[in-house]
Amino acid sequence: MKKALHPTMIRQDSSSLHDQHKPRAKNYFKVVSRKLAAVFTALLSGKRKKGSIDVNKMQKNNTRVKRISFSTSTYQSTVSDFSFEDICKATVNFSPENKIGEGGFGTVYKGRLKDGSLVAVKRAKKDKYDQGLPQQFKNEILTLSKIEHLNLVRLFGYLEHKDEQIIVVEYVGNGNLREHLDGVRGNGLEIAERLDIAIDVAHAITYLHTYTDPPIIHRDIKASNILITEKLRAKVADFGFARLATEDPTATHISTQVKGTAGYVDPEYTRTYQLTDKSDVYSFGVLLVELMTGRYPIESKKPVKERVTIRWAMKRLKEGEFVIAMDPKLRRSPASNMVVENVLKLAHQCLAPVRQSRPTMKKCVEVLWGIRKDYKDRVSSTTAASTSHCSANFPYRNAKSDRHLFGIQEGDSYGFISA
């Protein structure tokens, strides 16, 4: 099991992250002109001033994808390129067989570059964006190009070619979190896996809020935007709604149009149009409830009292019946029950109606680390006790249940509480 990164370690770690991508960048993307590199360096370091070159304008008629690779944690960049033809080849002319998803922006395809590496190609809807590069697209490019983190989907390049607008990002090959919770992907997520995913997402948002300059508010944290790797770790995607937080360090919020997905949007933001990092904290609270209950934020087919999942789950928690809210797919055990209760308690804080009462994302990370530690301690003590019991009575342990981190969990059957 990979050790989670402390947010403060992320910068130092980014050079080794970069190393993983180096060969690809080296082999397949040439450095273009120094001028462009300088422009991108300025763009990435956030030092562009009024009157400097507008990269978006400059590239309006440019048909080359700009691939950005970060060589150090200080964001010195090199810019490389590949053509629309390369993208057509990579996706076999956007063949339906390579289609992996559809979103508000357009269609997503899986692509294989010349070097064999896999990418996700997001192709904008043509009729929708025939007026040129949409703001949502520009936001996504700008935001993604500035960030580098293990738990965030990386931008590899972007392209405008005639009426085509295309963005190329890291391919994350194991579907999204919602698909895993629905059981249409994978073998179902155990409680420890859900906890790891929650921590990965919390790391990613903490990074956006705390370690990017200026801070970034994601604005669309939801289960379908959490992509899952083969090792069941999470990467936060879709920065289409993201908007750079104000550069004014004294400002406490930015006023803006309400954007986001129903069920996840901070009610205070909806009411006041004031967006702060605490709006992401609220959406993260909804996501935590989703992870523990397996339910969608809005369950329109359920009885009225259960339709808004956070309201229903928080009521169960308040009345000491949190186990009723626990995803029926989760195995019950004292350790997993403890996780569900404590994660729901954290969700309760994240969902506070007033943003000042909500914790920061960094605080959420710390609380989740504590829950994971308690879980591990409890499971290993249960396992030790059961092992000594089993060695006397059952010399052959059942390796099948040894699926996750913590060995067999004979204690699972004890303390079972029926939902």
Ligand SMILES: Nc1ncnc2c1ncn2[C@@H]1O[C@H](COP(=O)(O)OP(=O)(O)OP(=O)(O)O)[C@@H](O)[C@H]1O
């Ligand atoms: N980088 C990626 N790697 C693998 N699959 C991806 C990637 N990006 C997106 N997908 C898949 O394509 C689907 C559509 O993605 P997209 O970001 O366009 O829309 P969405 O997040 O589902 O919806 P919305 O536009 O409302 O935010 C995702 O749900 C995911 O399953």
